[in-house]
Amino acid sequence: MSKVTDMVEELVTPILDDMQLELVDIEYVKEGKNWFLRLFIDKENGVDIEECGIVSERLSTHLDELDPIPHNYFLEVSSPGAERPLKKEADFTKSVGKNVNIKTYEPIDGEKTFEGKLTDFHAGILTIEVKIKTRTKTIEVPLDKVAKARLAIVF
Structure with missing residues (x-):
């Protein structure tokens, strides 16, 4: 800062x-x-x-x-609005079960942007359930690889 x-x-x-x-x-x-x-x-x-x-x-x-x-x-x-930024570990903990948008510093599984449900946050690892076409895939993202994170609105 x-x-x-x-x-x-x-x-x-x-x-x-x-x-x-x-x-x-x-x-x-x-x-x-x-x-x-x-x-x-x-x-x-x-x-x-x-x-x-x-x-x-x-x-x-x-x-x-x-x-x-x-x-x-x-x-x-x-107010931070509906797409509130997630910055602190406590933000991620409170957001488990909610939809998130995560951008990483480097690719994970060939991607740098993930949008889906944050299903877990433990030991510095975000577990995100993302939908790819007709199936669901679970991605693990280390917190130190997160460039930007926010809650996401799903329509």
């Missing part, structure tokens, strides 16, 4: 703990001419706009006091 995201995580953690919310992800990115500081927060039954607003207000107050970011930026606080 960058120094900015590390510092923001330190500042926001007590706020989220107080509100019984979870930090899903922090992004500090430049898009075009503008910088964005994005926080994705969640809880068991999802967060609402009011909770996002409270977190934004409280964090903004701390950021204004410390002024750690030398240029202008937009602060956005939101």
